[in-house]
Amino acid sequence: MNQPASAYFLEERHDPSESHTLSVLVQNEPGVLARVIGLFSGRGYNIESLTVSETESQKHLSRITIVTTGTPMVIEQIKHQLDRMIPVYRVVDMTLTGRSIERELAMVKVRGTGDHRVEALRLADAFRARVIDATTESFVFEITGNTAKINQFIDLMRPLGLVEVSRTGVAAIGRGPEGM
Amino acid sequence: MKDKSHDPNQMTGAAMIVRALIDHGVQHLFGYPGGAVLPIYDEIFQQSEVEHILVRHEQGAGHAAEGYARSTGKPGVVLVTSGPGATNMVTALTDALMDSIPLVCITGQVPTHLIGNDAFQECDTVGITRPCTKHNWLVRNVNDLAKVLHEAFYVATSGRPGPVVVDVPKDVQFAVGTYHPPRKSDVHISYAPRVKGDASQIRKAVALLASAKRPVIYSGGGVINSGPEASKLLRDLVEFTGFPITSTLMGLGAYPASGKNWLGMLGMHGTYEANMTMHDCDVMLCVGARFDDRITGRTDAFSPGSKKIHIDIDPSSINKNIRVDVPIIGDCANVLGDLLQVFKAEAKRPDIKAWWQQIAQWRARNSLSYRKNNDIILPQYAIQRLFDLTRGKDTYITTEVGQHQMWAAQFYGFEEPHRWMTSGGLGTMGYGLPAAVGVQVAHPDSLVIDIAGDASVQMTIQEMSTAVQYELPIKIFILNNQYMGMVRQWQQLLHGNRLSHSYTEALPDFVKLAEAYGCVGLQVLKPADLDGAIKEMIAIKRPVLFDCRVAALENCFPMIPSGKAHNEMLLPEEATDDATATAFAGGKALV
Numbered sequence: 001m002n003q004p005a006s007a008y009f010l011e012e013r014h015d016p017s018e019s020h021t022l023s024v025l026v027q028n029e030p031g032v033l034a035r036v037i038g039l040f041s042g043r044g045y046n047i048e049s050l051t052v053s054e055t056e057s058q059k060h061l062s063r064i065t066i067v068t069t070g071t072p073m074v075i076e077q078i079k080h081q082l083d084r085m086i087p088v089y090r091v092v093d094m095t096l097t098g099r100s101i102e103r104e105l106a107m108v109k110v111r112g113t114g115d116h117r118v119e120a121l122r123l124a125d126a127f128r129a130r131v132i133d134a135t136t137e138s139f140v141f142e143i144t145g146n147t148a149k150i151n152q153f154i155d156l157m158r159p160l161g162l163v164e165v166s167r168t169g170v171a172a173i174g175r176g177p178e179g180m
Numbered sequence: 181m182k183d184k185s186h187d188p189n190q191m192t193g194a195a196m197i198v199r200a201l202i203d204h205g206v207q208h209l210f211g212y213p214g215g216a217v218l219p220i221y222d223e224i225f226q227q228s229e230v231e232h233i234l235v236r237h238e239q240g241a242g243h244a245a246e247g248y249a250r251s252t253g254k255p256g257v258v259l260v261t262s263g264p265g266a267t268n269m270v271t272a273l274t275d276a277l278m279d280s281i282p283l284v285c286i287t288g289q290v291p292t293h294l295i296g297n298d299a300f301q302e303c304d305t306v307g308i309t310r311p312c313t314k315h316n317w318l319v320r321n322v323n324d325l326a327k328v329l330h331e332a333f334y335v336a337t338s339g340r341p342g343p344v345v346v347d348v349p350k351d352v353q354f355a356v357g358t359y360h361p362p363r364k365s366d367v368h369i370s371y372a373p374r375v376k377g378d379a380s381q382i383r384k385a386v387a388l389l390a391s392a393k394r395p396v397i398y399s400g401g402g403v404i405n406s407g408p409e410a411s412k413l414l415r416d417l418v419e420f421t422g423f424p425i426t427s428t429l430m431g432l433g434a435y436p437a438s439g440k441n442w443l444g445m446l447g448m449h450g451t452y453e454a455n456m457t458m459h460d461c462d463v464m465l466c467v468g469a470r471f472d473d474r475i476t477g478r479t480d481a482f483s484p485g486s487k488k489i490h491i492d493i494d495p496s497s498i499n500k501n502i503r504v505d506v507p508i509i510g511d512c513a514n515v516l517g518d519l520l521q522v523f524k525a526e527a528k529r530p531d532i533k534a535w536w537q538q539i540a541q542w543r544a545r546n547s548l549s550y551r552k553n554n555d556i557i558l559p560q561y562a563i564q565r566l567f568d569l570t571r572g573k574d575t576y577i578t579t580e581v582g583q584h585q586m587w588a589a590q591f592y593g594f595e596e597p598h599r600w601m602t603s604g605g606l607g608t609m610g611y612g613l614p615a616a617v618g619v620q621v622a623h624p625d626s627l628v629i630d631i632a633g634d635a636s637v638q639m640t641i642q643e644m645s646t647a648v649q650y651e652l653p654i655k656i657f658i659l660n661n662q663y664m665g666m667v668r669q670w671q672q673l674l675h676g677n678r679l680s681h682s683y684t685e686a687l688p689d690f691v692k693l694a695e696a697y698g699c700v701g702l703q704v705l706k707p708a709d710l711d712g713a714i715k716e717m718i719a720i721k722r723p724v725l726f727d728c729r730v731a732a733l734e735n736c737f738p739m740i741p742s743g744k745a746h747n748e749m750l751l752p753e754e755a756t757d758d759a760t761a762t763a764f765a766g767g768k769a770l771v
Contacts, residue, residue, distance in 0.1 A: 006674065006742050009478050027370055030318070035310060042311050073499060080496035086315040086335060089370040 015071035019048065020095040021102055021172050022079065023180055027087035028054050028062040035085055036064060045070060045078050049104070049147075049169040061089070065172050067147075092180045094172045102172045106150045111138045112161030120160045127153050138163070189360060193322045194219035194353040197286060200329040202229050203361050206257050208248060208621050209233065210241035214261025215301060216288025219353040221259075233621055233650060236642040238265050240614035242272020243640065246281045247615030250601045251576055252622045253407055255282040255336050262288045263301030266347075267308065271608060274312040276343035278605025279430060280405055282336040283343035285313075291351040292320055305347045314342030320349065322357030330366040339373025340494040341405055373493060377510035382518050383526075385465070385489045385506045390527035392463035394535045395423045398446065401430030401604065402468020402492060403512050404597045410434070410513035411597040414467065417520050421529055424539055426454035428469050429589055430604045437593030443539070444548070447475040448740050449586040452547035452749055453539055458483050459746035460538070466490045468512045471501040472605070481745035491515045547738045547751050548590055557707050559584065559659045559730040563591035563631065566657060569714045574626045576619045578602065580612040580636030583665035583736045588631040610639025613656060617643055620652040627655070627718060634660040634687055641693070647723040648698040655717050656725045661732045662687060669735045674742070694725035703727040 026032050033052055040047050049067040054060075068078060075093070082091045094100035108129070110120045117139075124131065124141045127149070133140035143153055147170060154165055174180060191199065197220050201209065209232045213221045224232050235241040238260045245256025256276075260269055266287045276283045290299040306318045315335050317328045328346055336344045389395060397418060403410045411434040418425050418441050425435050426443040435442060444451035446458055455477075458464065464486045469475070471490075476482040479501060488504040490497075491512055498507040508515050550560045563584075577592055578601040579585040585602055594600050601619060603611035616630040630637075637658055647654050668682040691701030700720050704713045704727070717724045737752040 009473060009476075009743055027368060031306060031310065034307070038311055073503070077496060077500055080494075080498070084340075084494060084496050086368050086371045 015073070017069050017071055018075060018095075019067060019069045020075050020093055021100065021170060022066045022068065022082070023092045023094055023172055024064040024066065024082055025089040025180060026062050026064060027089070028060040029087055032062070032087050033064070035087070036066075036082065039081055039085070040066075040068070040078075043081065045074065051104075051169040051171050065170055067170050090180060092174070094174065097174060099175045100172050101175060102146050102170050103144055104147060104150060104168050104170050105142065105144045106154070106165055106167040107132070108141045108143060108154060108157055108165050109138060109163040110141065110157050110161050111163050113137055116160045120157060123153070123156050123160075129153065187358075189358050190356060191359055192219065192223075192354055192356050193319075193325050193348060194223045196322070196325050196357070196359045197329065197348065197353070198223045198227060198230060199359055200326060200333075201257060204330075204333045205254070206230055209257045209259055210235055210244045210248070210618065211259035212238050212241060212261065212265060214265050214288065216262035216290060216350050217259060217265075217286075217353075219350065220286070220288070220348075232259075233617070233646065235614065235617075235646050237640065238268035239271050239610070240617070240640050240643040240646065242269050242283070242285070243275070243608070243611050243614035244618030244621070244643070244646075245283050245285075246272060246276050246279075246611070247578055247601045247618030248622045249281050249283060249618075250404075250615075251598050251619045253598065255284050255333060255341075256618065258283060258285040260285070260287055261301065262290055262305065263303045265301075266303055266305040266345075269345075270308060270312055271606075273309055273343045273345065275603050275606040275608045275611065277312050277314065279603065280341050280401060281343065282341035284332050284336050285343060285345045287345055287347045288353070289318065289347045289349040292349045293351070295349065305345065309345045312343070313345050314340075316345040316347065318347045318349075319352055322352050322355040325352065325357065326359045327366045330362040331368065333362070334367050335371065339371075340402075374509050375493065375511040375514050377491065377508040377515035377518055379518070381506055381508045382515065382522055385508060385519060386522045386527050388463050388487050388489060388506060389421065389423075389465060389523065390530055392423075392530050393532065394460060394462040394538075395421070395465070395530070395532060396443075396457045396461040396463075397423050397425040397465045397467065398427070398458065398469055399425065399431045399434050399467040400428040400469025403431055403434040404468075406468065406493075406512035408597060410468070410511075410516060413513055413516035413520060415439070417516060417523075420520065420524065422532065423465075424457055424536070426450070426457065428472070428475055428604070429602060431469060432589060432600045433594035433597045436595040438595060445589050447472075448477070449590065449736055449738065451590075452545050452738055452751060453542040455740065455746040455749055456542045457539055461486045464488045466492075466504070467516065468492060470497045473501070476501060477740045478743060478745050483746070545751060547749070549752055550734075553731065554707055556731045557704065557710060557728060559587050559661070559734055560591055561707065562659060562710060562728050562730055563587050565710050566629070566631070566714055567592045569711065570627060570629070570718065573718075574623075575599065576601065576616075576623060576626055576628045578612040578615040578619060578628070578630045580630070580632045580639075581607045581609045582633045582636055582667075583661075583669065583734075584631055584633040584636075584659040586666075586736045587659070592631070609633075609636035611636075613637055613640050613654075614643045614646075616654040616656070617646050617650075617652055620647070620654050621650065624652075628653075629655040629657050632656055632658045633665060634658055634662060634690075635664040635684060638688075644694070644697040644699055644723060644725065652723060653721050654723050656723070657717070658690060658725070658727050659730050660687070660690070660727050661730050661734065663732060665734075666736070672735070690725050690727035694723075699723040699725050701725050701727065703729065705729045
C-alpha cells in the first residue's frame with residue numbers, strides 16, 4: 001500500500017454505509033442539544049435529520065430523534081458516544097429493533113392557477129394532505145408520513161409551482177405496549 | 181420565617197466552593213487569580229485547610245493538577261479566572277480528557293446579567309470546553325452550586341476519569357445560599373458507569389485464554405487509573421498464567437519493567453518483540469487500553485490471526501478502531517479479580533513454551549540497541565544512566581513530548597504504577613515541567629524528574645518560578661539536541677530531509693536561565709562527566725535545570741513506518757538511509 005508521506009496511517013474504508021434512526025432520551029438542561037450536536041460535528045458523524053422536544057416536562061425529559069448514516073462500526077460508536085454523555089438516559093437504535101414507526105410533518109407551499117392548481121389539490125387529496133392556508137393563487141398543504149412519502153409529494157408539487165417547504169424532521173416511536 | 185443568620189450552611193457561593201473542596205478532601209489547589217474569581221481567592225486567604233499553589237500560566241496549573249492526579253490517584257483541582265484564564269486551560273483539559281485524568285476545574289465567569297454582552301474577560305467557557313471535558317456546568321443560581329460541585333467531583337473521578345469544568349459567575353460567588361455536604365442524590369441518575377464485568381463474558385475470556393497457544397496481555401493507562409489493586413491483579417494474572425505482557429505508553433509501571441514476562445512497550449516506537457508478539461499472537465487480552473493509532477499501525481493488518489478480549493470501563497472504547505471478539509465492560513481491577521478467580525477455579529494454564537522460544541528469538545534482535553560513543557552523549561545513554569543512578573530511589577518521572585519522551589519510555593524502567601506522568605493522547609509539548617511541579621507538591625520528599633527536550637521545555641518554562649516559590653526541588657533533565665527532534669525525524673524520513681523550522685537557532689543559555697529563576701543550572705557535554713553531574717543533580721535539594729548536550733542528529737528507533745504493520749518494523753541497525761527511504765511509503769530519498 002502506498003500512501004503519501006505521513007505520520008498517520010491513512011486508510012480509506014469502504015464498508016457500506018447504513019441509515020439508522022436513533023431515539024435519545026435526555027435530561028432537559030441547558031446545553032444538552034449543543035452537546036449532542038457537538039458530538040456529531042466534532043467526531044465527523046452525519047446528521048440527516050434531527051428532531052427534539054421536551055416530552056415529559058415534570059421529569060425534565062426531552063426526546064431527540066436523530067437519523068444518521070455510517071458504517072456499522074461508526075453507528076455502534078455513535079450510540080456508545082451518545083450513551084456515555086452525562087445527561088443521556090438511554091439510546092435506542094430504532095432501525096435495529098425493526099419495530100418502529102417513523103413520521104415527519106411537512107408544510108408545502110404551492111403557487112399556481114388553472115390546471116396546475118387543480119392538479120395540486122387533487123394530488124394533495126390522494127396523499128391525504130390537508131389544506132391549511134389558501135389564497136386565490138396558492139395553497140399551503142400539511143402532510144404527515146414517512147420520509148419517502150413526503151419526498152414523493154414534494155417531487156410531485158415541484159412542476160406545479162412549489163414555492164417552499166418546511167419539515168419537522170423524523171420522529172420515531174416503537175410499536176407495541178412497551179416504552180423505550 | 182426561620183432565621184437563617186445562624187445556619188452554618190448559609191454562606192456565599194465563594195465560601196461554598198472552598199467548603200466543597202475541603203469536604204472532598206482536597207489539600208492542594210493549583211490556580212491563578214483574576215477579576216472573576218476574586219471572591220473565591222478572598223475565601224482561600226481566610227482559611228488554611230486547602231493550600232493554593234500559584235502558577236505562572238493557567239496551562240501550567242492544568243498540567244500541574246494532572247501530574248498531581250496521576251501520581252496520587254486523587255483528582256487534581258484548578259481555579260482560574262474567566263476569559264483568558266479559561267481559554268488558557270483548554271490545552272490541559274483536552275490533555276486530561278485524552279489521557280483520562282480526573283481534573284476539577286473551577287472557572288470564574290462575568291456576572292450573570294453580563295453573560296452574552298461581550299463583557300470584559302468574558303468567553304463562552306462552557307461552550308469552549310464542552311468538547312474537551314467529560315462534562316461541564318454553568319451555575320446560574322447559588323443554591324445549585326453545592327450540588328453541582330459534588331457532582332463534578334463524582335463525574336471526574338468515577339467511571340472513566342476525566343476533566344470537568346464548573347463555571348461560576350461572579351454574582352453567584354457573592355450571593356448567599358444554602359450549602360449541603362456531598363450526598364448521593366447530587367448525581368444525574370442518567371450517569372451510572374458500569375464497574376462489574378459480565379460473568380458470562382468473563383467465562384468466555386477465560387476459555388479463550390486457556391486454549392491459547394500464543395497469548396499476549398496488552399495493558400494500558402486504564403490499569404493505572406483503576407488504582408493499585410488493578411496493577412496487583414495484573415501482576416497476579418501474569419504470574420499465574422506465565423503469559424507475555426506488553427503495555428502502552430500510558431500503562432508503563434503497571435507490570436514491572438524488571439519482570440521476566442515483560443516485553444517492553446509496544447507501538448510505533450515499541451520494542452520489536454512486543455510488536456511481533458502482538459502481530460503473531462492467537463489470543464490477545466487488552467486491559468484498559470484503547471487500540472490507539474500509535475499502537476495498532478495499519479489497522480487492517482493489526483494482529484490478523486488473533487481472538488481479542490477487551491476489558492474497558494468505557495463502552496465507546498470497544499470496537500472503535502479494532503473489532504474484538506469478547507468485550508468486557510467494567511473496571512479493570514474488578515474484572516481482573518473475577519477473571520483470575522474463574523481461571524484458577526475452572527481452567528488450566530496452557531503450555532506456551534514454544535511461544536516463549538519464539539519470543540526469545542525476537543528479543544535477541546535487541547531492538548533498543550544503539551552504537552556507543554565516547555565523545556558525544558547519546559540520548560539513549562543519558563536516559564540509561566539516569567535510570568541506573570536513580571534506581572531504588574523514590575522517583576517520579578514526567579516528560580515533555582517528542583524523541584526524549586520515547587527514549588524515556590524505552591530506557592527508563594518503571595517498577596510501580598503512578599510513577600510515570602506523560603502526555604500520551606494529546607502529545608502536549610510543555611506538559612512535563614508543570615506536571616513535575618504538581619507531582620512534587622503531592623510528594624515533597626520524593627525525587628521528581630522531568631525528562632525534557634530543549635524545545636518542549638520552553639513552552640512552559642516559566643513554571644520554574646513556581647518551583648522556586650514553593651521550594652519544590654524538581655529536576656528538569658533536558659536532552660538538548662537543539663532540534664525539535666521528533667519533527668526533524670519525520671522530516672528526514674517523510675519529507676525529503678527538508679528540515680523546515682525544526683531547528684532552534686537561538687536557544688537560551690539554560691544554566692544562566694536557571695540561575696535567573698533562582699534554580700541551579702548544570703551543563704554536561706561529555707559522556708565521561710555525565711554520571712558525576714547526575715549524582716550532583718540528585719544531591720541538590722533545590723530545583724535543578726540540567727542541560728544535557730546530546731548528539732544532535734540521533735533518531736528514535738525502532739519504528740513502525742507509516743502505513744505498515746507490526747511485523748514491518750524498522751530496527752536501528754537496519755535504519756540506513758536507503759532502507760529507511762524504501763521502508764517509508766512514498767519512498768522519498770534521504771539526503
